Amino acid sequence: MNLCVVDTLESGGYALPMETREEAILVEQARAGCEQSFEALVRQNSERMIQLAWRMVNHRQDAEEIVQEAFLRFHRSLDRFRGDSLVSTWLYRTVSRLCIDYLRRERIKRRLFFFSRPDDEFDPLAQAPANTIRQDDQAIARQELVHLMRALERLSPRQRAVLTLRHQEELPLKEIAEILGLSEGSVKVHLHRAVQGLRNSLAEMENSDD
Secondary structure, rough: OOOOOOOOOOOOOOOOOOOOOHHHHHHHHHOOOOHHHHHHHHHHHHHHHHHHHHHHOOOOHHHHHHHHHHHHHHHHHHOOOOOOHHHHHHEEEHHHHHHHHHHHHHHHHHHHOOOOOOOOOOOOOOOOOOOOHHHHHHHHHHHHHHHHHHHHHOOHHHHHHHHHHHHHOOOHHHHHHHOOOHHHHHHHHHHHHHHHHHHHEEEEEHHHHH
């Protein structure tokens, strides 16, 4: 029986980011077969990864499935994970690439089958209209959100990933480049095109409403 001690973590909810040394210990214990240690790593990282995937794919259930797949891959990769980067960095890279693959598949589906989902959800961290705002203002705010989500869907999967990592996750360009396996110059180009594409799409939608 594998014994492990995980007594520095909170028993419920999501703890504060763990120190590098503590994480290294948990990874080593998980590699040795301690499921409690692996579960501790999942608790530390799952919610942030779900938020990242949700922002990219705009659907909670699919985001959760993507993150589940990322953790399964991490579990299978424990023997090869030597701590050259943080677990969160490894997960950022894997979740982002899984989201890009997902968005590419969705784009093909919609092109071939005119596929659309009525239950698409907005980013949970988006600024929602307050109850005190007048009903007509709420309608305007929601319409603006609809325009934004449609504009995001027009971006390429990689542009959407770069935009999310930069403006919502607030990661530096160098880290985004490492996560996506791109040069910093390529990241800058994708980011510029994403922002320009959003502006053009939003302007086009606003003009069509006039």
